Amino acid sequence: MIYGRMYGLPRWRFKSPFEELDRMRRQMDQLFEDLSGTRLRTLTRSGVFPAINLTEDKNNFYIRAELPGVQSEDLDIEATATAVAITGERKIPAAEEGARYHRREREAGRFSRIINLPSEINADQVKASLSNGILTVVVPKAEKAKPRQITVK
Amino acid sequence: MAETTKALKIKDKQELAPSAEQTREGLVFTPDVDIFETEKEIVLLADVPGVKPENVNIDLRDNILTLSCEVEPFENAEEEDILIEYETGTFYRQFTLSEVIDQSRIDAKLKDGVLRLTLPKVEEATPRKITVKTE
Structure with missing residues (x-):
């Protein structure tokens, strides 16, 4: 440092x-x-589930993860001053009785991941949405971390 | 279920090596599927995150079931990448069905990025018993 x-x-x-x-x-x-x-x-490759894409624009960071079949009530998102934690569980309902499986590639289980962000964030204003199996977390940057336009006089 | 509490491991998305050259640019991935069969139907569950219902194409001909789901890009143009761990693209997979399927009653549902395809079997004609007559 x-x-x-x-x-x-x-x-x-x-x-x-x-x-x-x-x-x-x-x-x-x-x-x-x-x-x-x-x-x-x-x-x-981080080796931690779920794989995320982190992008930014002037005001926000965007965390996106592919979480098909995960219900919003099984997701828990917490924000601190510089990090966002995503924990949850993917549940796969059991097939009806007497069903014979031919293929079983989808997996169920718990997951937990902490994403450190490159600058300070506004933890109170973090918004998360889940649509079509994609989790999007919009993380507003802290006021002091935003780029400022400086006018030359 | 006890086994659901295990920790999920990360799995790379399987990119498909197309047998024929693609006409359109873009990545193609193989979705993870579960297939199970009951007495009356075959059920296929496929993980297709980011796919909208209008972009799902299901085609069944000559016993070959083709799934093709397009993913629209959802990033805004002004976003800059910081960390990229997965890519998005079309989900594509083909299956050969051994059972005769009642095509008129195929049902597809898309919920939370999981496609559920129900393929009802054709009710088999009751076997006729043939009696051999003796003169």
């Missing part, structure tokens, strides 16, 4: 600096894709 401040580098709020490296790698790949027209797969 001291190193970062001394050399004027922004402080990363991410737990691991590799996440930021991943982001840079993605941006580089995007450049190559645009130039060469071929697609490169650069997915980050």
Whole structure:
């Protein structure tokens, strides 16, 4: 941290600096894709269910996760100053009696994940919605973390 | 059910290697399915998160059932990626059915990103007993 401040580098709020490296790698790949027209797969793997996509615009962070078949009452979302925790359970109702399974690929179980956000958030205003099996959490950035337009006089 | 309390493990989405070249750009994934059979019907459950009911295509011909569900992009244009762990695209899967299906009574429901397809079996004609007459 001291190193970062001394050399004027922004402080990363991410737990691991590799996440930021991943982001840079993605941006580089995007450049190559645009130039060469071929697609490169650069997915980050956290190894924790559910897989999430985190995006941002000027005012908000957006966390999206694919949670098919999860009911909103089985989901629990908590927000702290810089993190959002998603816990829940996916239940799969048992088939009627006498049913013979040919394939069973869908899985049920509990999950829990904490997502650290790169800047401070407004924890009171976090909104979550679940539609068509996609969970979207809209996390407003804290007022001081928002970019400010500065007019040159 | 005791087994439902186990922790879910992350599973990569299975990208489909298409046998024929696609006409449209975009990724294609294989949805996870459960298939079970009762005396009267075959039920297929498929995880298709992000699919709207109007984008589900189900086709059954020559005993081949084709599922194709398109996913519309739901990110706003001005959003910038920070962390990307999954990609979205069309869900596509084909099955060969061994049973004769009553096509007129196929029923499809989409709820919370899970497609439930009920394929009723054709009621078999009662076997006729043939008696051999002797002169």
